[in-house]
Amino acid sequence: xxxxxxxxxxxxxxxxxxxxxxxxxxxxxENMFWYRQDPGLGLRLxxxxxxxxxxxxxxxxxxxxxxxxxxxxxxxxxESASTNQTSMYLCASIQQGLGTDTxxxxxxxxxxxx
Amino acid sequence: RKEVEQDPGPFNVPExxxxxxxxxxxxxxxQSFFWYRQDCRKEPKxxxxxYSSGNEDGRFTAQLNRASQYISLLIRDSKLSDSATYLCxxxxxxxxxxxxxxxxxxxxxQP
Numbered sequence: 001x002x003x004x005x006x007x008x009x010x011x012x013x014x015x016x017x018x019x020x021x022x023x024x025x026x027x028x029x030e031n032m033f034w035y036r037q038d039p040g041l042g043l044r045l046x047x048x049x050x051x052x053x054x055x056x057x058x059x060x061x062x063x064x065x066x067x068x069x070x071x072x073x074x075x076x077x078x079e080s081a082s083t084n085q086t087s088m089y090l091c092a093s094i095q096q097g098l099g100t101d102t103x104x105x106x107x108x109x110x111x112x113x114x
Numbered sequence: 115r116k117e118v119e120q121d122p123g124p125f126n127v128p129e130x131x132x133x134x135x136x137x138x139x140x141x142x143x144x145q146s147f148f149w150y151r152q153d154c155r156k157e158p159k160x161x162x163x164x165y166s167s168g169n170e171d172g173r174f175t176a177q178l179n180r181a182s183q184y185i186s187l188l189i190r191d192s193k194l195s196d197s198a199t200y201l202c203x204x205x206x207x208x209x210x211x212x213x214x215x216x217x218x219x220x221x222x223x224q225p
Binding site for chain 1: 156203218
């Protein structure tokens with residue numbers, strides 16, 4: 001059974017703090033993603049990575065960076081957290097197959113920036 | 115820009131009724147389609163893939179209409195436990211940049 005884990009379920013940080021969100025998957029997936037989900041806005045892609053040390057910007061990369069040093073781990077970094085980054089952050093990895101690209105999500109990290 | 119549009123609802127439906135949602139997708143090159151279910155404060159989970167020939171899984175039936183670029187989900191004999199948000203999803207096929215998610219349709223099954 002695929003497992004995607006995230007380092008924290010709930011996190012409270014102060015404006016200006018540096019924040020690290022960690023994601024680990026155990027199925028040797030090449031592709032990993034970070035989304036944020038906000039009421040009325042749905043899931044929005046922040047960054048994705050298709051291989052170790054490779055990263056691509058998603059739809060809303062501003063204010064975020066990522067790191068993929070190992071295949072199983074994809075980190076999201078908020079260099080200087082701001083209140084508008086209060087959100088639910090979801091990590092995902094994808095299993096690609098013949099006609100089926102099943103994306104598995106971690107449980108999410110609910111980040112509050114005060 | 116790739117987009118998936120769906121009615122946000124909420125759909126308030128009595129227990130035992132049949133309910134259907136549609137969604138439309140803008141990327142005609144999309145090759146894979148899914149319905150995900152998301153419970154309150156939980157992560158999205160795959161409900162079912164949508165195949166060109168349509169597919170059925172118990173009380174759930176998914177259909178794809180490529181000509182009109184829409185996807186449907188039918189739930190028969192709805193249960194209280196079906197209350198959730200249903201996300202319509204399309205994929206480009208390569209998967210490198212992930213999937214495009216709709217904003218979800220909120221379903222409430224009432225006793």
